Amino acid sequence: MKIINIGLVGFGTVGxxxxxxxxxxxxxxxxxxxCEFKIxxxxxxDINSPRCVKVSKEILTNDVDKILNDPEIDVLIELIGGIHPAKEFIIKALRNKKDVITANKALLAEEGEELFRIAAENKREILFEAAVCGGIPIIKVLKQGLLANKIDSLLGIVNGTAxxxxxxxxxxxxxFEKALAQARKEGIAEADAALDTRGIDSRHKIAILAQLIFDADIKLEDIFCQGIEDIRLEDLRYxxxxGYTIKLLAIAKSFKENTAGVYVYPALISEECLLSRVKGAFNALSLKGDMAGELFFYGKGAGMLPTASAIVADLGEIAMSTVHSPQSTVxxxxxEIKKIEELEKSYYIRFLAVDQPGVLAAIAKILGEQRVSIASVIQKERKEKEIVPIVMMTHYAKEKDIQRALREIDKxxxxKERLAVRIEE
Amino acid sequence: MKIINIGLVGFGTVGxxxxxxxxxxxxxxxxxxxCEFKIxxxxxxDINSPRCVKVSKEILTNDVDKILNDPEIDVLIELIGGIHPAKEFIIKALRNKKDVITANKALLAEEGEELFRIAAENKREILFEAAVCGGIPIIKVLKQGLLANKIDSLLGIVNGTAxxxxxxxxxxxxxFEKALAQARKEGIAEADAALDTRGIDSRHKIAILAQLIFDADIKLEDIFCQGIEDIRLEDLRYxxxxGYTIKLLAIAKSFKENTAGVYVYPALISEECLLSRVKGAFNALSLKGDMAGELFFYGKGAGMLPTASAIVADLGEIAMSTVHSPQSTVxxxxxEIKKIEELEKSYYIRFLAVDQPGVLAAIAKILGEQRVSIASVIQKERKEKEIVPIVMMTHYAKEKDIQRALREIDKxxxxKERLAVRIEE
Incomplete structure (x- = not known):
């Protein structure tokens, strides 16, 4: 039986x-x-704190070079996260002819181009099933199961915390604040949850997915990113x-030949669609292949065992595949990136405005001037001279026109307050 | 570039x-x-009728042996369906050292044991992504993506027609009859839809899935099978x-060590669960892995392009994997099979009974005698001496007790009529 020797860097929860x-x-x-997988x-x-597993003391070290320089080690599993020194460890491992398995989404999103080039030069693999949607084997699905498909669109809930x-x-x-506090209490959100609630983590993940489905380098700065911090309870109610709910979506869409758009934003989605049913810390992906048609995948996005499940599946891929996937050498x-300003969208808009005659007329006038037409309006509370919510849904309109109208209305x-959320069909 | 020569048997829609x-x-x-994939x-x-694709006349033949005996052909794609002569073709191809890709679920369910043994003896692969849930790459997900997982349970909607x-x-x-007629009109059901509506096709598919997840031979006769032909519109309404809907489910469940149950039956499932949202001819699988946790996959179960997508993914697996997967030699x-009689279930039961004093008491008495307790009853219509529906939901009870009670009540x-449907939690 073949033995695959593993060097593990990062002995935290996932490790x-x-x-x-x-x-x-x-x-x-x-x-x-x-194959026998041997750590x-x-x-x-820290090699002294107790862990939930027992390992022989001799295999523990503070010195990563003992792994990177050991010619007997076939695979580096990198689980320390962050850009540096994870990047340097991975590059050294690849140059020393080791395959690499990583869960480091930030690193792949920011430095993936260079890392995959170095992997190809050294005829090594970088596998990263654990970096996106932990327990859902979406990377293998895209690379293997949907091999024959061009992915026309992918809409994902890829951040469990949000x-x-x-x-x-x-x-x-x-x-929002109370829900976030509860997430912290349950260990679902970190003390600093900005990566999750501002969409930054979702942006990393959709960058990785988009690179895979479009077989192209996607720069993070080309991905429009908006978080959920301005969503109020009343928005969810309205x-x-x-007939909608609000989800933080990561979106990759193919438009005409060689044009694609990649975005992260909160969106209203119909209660009829499966994504609206994804509750709690779960992840899900709704995608359309040109051959397989509509597909939906759902599962745990994080956690010790779902992430470990993904990493071990990557070990299996190394064990069972031909040594070097040609994909990465191509x-x-x-x-061409389609910027968000070039889209046409319908919108949910909620204003808080002083309740006085003519307020709706003033708002509607500005929208009309910018060619944004209103599909429906709710104005429930009536409290003369006080601040009340006005909620509307627009028809399809150009992003540019909507944004211009909103800037005018804000003046x-x-x-007193205004939130605009895209509606995703 | 490596060339993989393909012999295709069956030039119908999927071919x-x-x-x-x-x-x-x-x-x-x-x-x-x-790799270059060359047909x-x-x-x-029939090699004369027009198809939706153009192929050179020289590659068309009526003689399957030209494919089976051609040493240059690496892969047989079998798409004729049925047991004979598909089985003989596949065996001959394996013995002649060809890998086999098939969409033939009936054959794999009935004769899989022998075929996989012959494949292992000849160090060849039988790949069958297209046999179950067409466009959803569930076979690869189970074999590769969830490699580290024991699957504790799998609930599937695997027959799009039903x-x-x-x-x-x-x-x-x-x-039922009107809906089935519409399915026939739209080409979703065949003239004889019994395979679909009686659960036979679902049984084939769950046999294949269960063999894979339990790594065991599952005999078709060990799979309890009940169809949807007795479901009435009023049952869906009740x-x-x-808060439930009714779906035809294919179920594989792991109980204690080395005990599993495999079943096909219509079941009430809560509107809260994702499976209840699967509409039309779509397929879906809800499963639980001991590492990855809860997972859900959804997509098209049939159709020319989704099925072709699966077959081409299998070709990719042959191109990119090591020649022989060790799995099939193990x-x-x-x-041990857990029979349906050994389960405990809660039930939806709908009676049509003569509306006269004491009818509910008579039914309830029999249920009570068999230790089946009633959770709720609806008896809406009241038409003295006429036949009216009585609907009840039971608490958990032993299948044996339920069945014995129902037999008594039927007397x-x-x-006048009685339908009992399991409730799946």
Whole structure:
């Protein structure tokens, strides 16, 4: 039986999970892959704190170079996160002819181009199933199961924390801050949750997915990114009245030949569509292949065991595939990026405005001047001279026109607050 | 570039789809796999009727042996369906050292054990992504993406025709026959739809999935199978009043060590769960892995291009994997089968009974005697001496007790019709 020697860098929650799965599933994995997966060394700053798994002391080290320079180690599993020194470790491992498995979405999104080039030069693989939607094997699905497909569109809920917050707001009638506090309490959000709630983590993930489905380099700065921090409980309530819910979506869309758009923004989605049913910290992807048609995948996006499941599947791929996937050596597609300003969208807009005669007329006038037509309006509360919400849904309009109209409306002294959310069909 | 020579047997809709995809996606597939997929011969009884694709006349033949005996052909794609002569073709191809790709679910369900043994003896692959849930790459997900997982349970809507019929009944307030007629009109059901509506096709598919997830031989006769032909429109209506819908489910469940149950039956499922949202001819699978947790996959189960997409993905697997997957050589697990009589279930039961004093008491008495307790009852219409529906939901009870009670109730002369449907949590 072939032995695959593994060097693990980062012995935190996920790292312990990988060790746990490899220990617990040893026999089954050997039968399925005809390989023995042997953890030869584990490097971490802290090698003394207790973990949920037992490993021999001899394989623990503070010195990553013991892994990177060991010619017997076939695979580096990188689980420290962040750009540096993870990038340098991976490059050194590739140059030393090791395959690399990583869960480092930020690194792949920001430095993927260089890393994949170095991997190709060294005829090594970088596998990253764990970097996007943990328990859902979406990377393998895209690379293998949907091999024959051009992906026309992908809409994803790829950040469990943001989805948890929006779900809790909706379920429990909580405002954003209370839902976020609960997420922190349950260990779903970190103390600093900005990466999640501002869409930055979703942007990393959709960058990785878009690179894969368009076979092109996607720069992070080409991905429009808007978070969920301005969504109020009342927005979720109004959305529901119209038959919608609000989700933070990561979107990759193919337009005409070699033009694509990649975006992250909160959107109203119909309660009829499966994505609207994704609650709590779950992830999901709704996609359209030109051959397979409509597809939907749902599962856990994070957590020790779902992430370890993805990493071990990558080990299986290394064990069972031909050494080097030709995909990564192919010259990339030159992709034209469709900016968000070039889209046409319908919008949900909620104003808080002083309730006085003519306020709706003033807003409607500006929208009309910018060729934005209103599909429906709700103005429930009537409290003369007080601030009340006005909610409207627009017909399709050009993003540019909508944004111009909103900027004009924001100047009206009677309008005290305004939120505009795209509607995704 | 490596050339993979293909022999295609069966040039119908799916066969034409495969040719179409290979022609249309030629360049992309070569880039992704570093292989050229070349259709060297196509065998069919009818090689004269026009198809949706153009192929050179020289590659068409009536003689399957030209494919099976051609040493240059690497892969047989079998698309004729049925047991004979498909089985003999596949065996001959394996013995002549060809890998086999097939969409033939009946054959794999009935004769899979022998075929996979012959494949292993000849160190060849049988790949069958297209046999189950066409466009959803569930076979690769189970074999590769979820490699580290024991699948604790799988609930699937794996027959698009049956799901279409139930969906249309619900959406349009149609009875079964009318919905089935519409399915025939739209080409979703064949003239003889018994394979679909009686659950036989679902049984084939769950046999294949269960063999894969339990790594064991599952006999068709060990799979309890019940269809949807007795479901009436009113059952869907009552189910909805309780917050449920009715779906034809294919189920594989792991119980204690080496015990599993495989079943096909219509079931009430909560409107909260994703499976209840699967409408029309779509397929979906809800599963639980011991590492990845809860997962859900949704897509097209049939059709020319989704099926061709699956077959081409199998070609990709042959191109990119090591020649022989060790999985199929491993000695199978000895599995104890949990019969349906051994389950505990709650039930939806609808009676048509003569409306006279004491009818509910008579039914309730029998249920009570068999230790089946009633959770709720609806008896809406009251028409003295006429036949009216009585609908009840039971608490959990042993299947044996339920069945015994129902047999007793069926003997009551006041009960004119009775339907019992399991509730799946």
């Amino acid at each position: 312990s999970g990988v060790v746990k799965v490899l220990q617990k599933k040893k026999k089954g994995l050997e039968q399925k892959t005809n 030869k060394a584990i490097a971490d700053k 989805n948890y917050v929006l779900s809790k707001m909706e379920e429990n009638n909580w405002e 959305a529901r009245e119209f 010259s990339k597609t030159k992709l 009206l002294p009677i309008v | 034409s789809g495969v040719v179409k995809v290979l022609q249309k996606k030629k360049k992309g597939l070569e880039q992704k796999t570093n 060297k011969a196509i065998a069919d009884k 799901n279409y019929v139930l969906s249309k009944m619900e959406e349009n307030n149609w009875e 189910a909805r009043e309780f 000695s199978k697990t000895k599995l 009551l002369p006041i009960v």
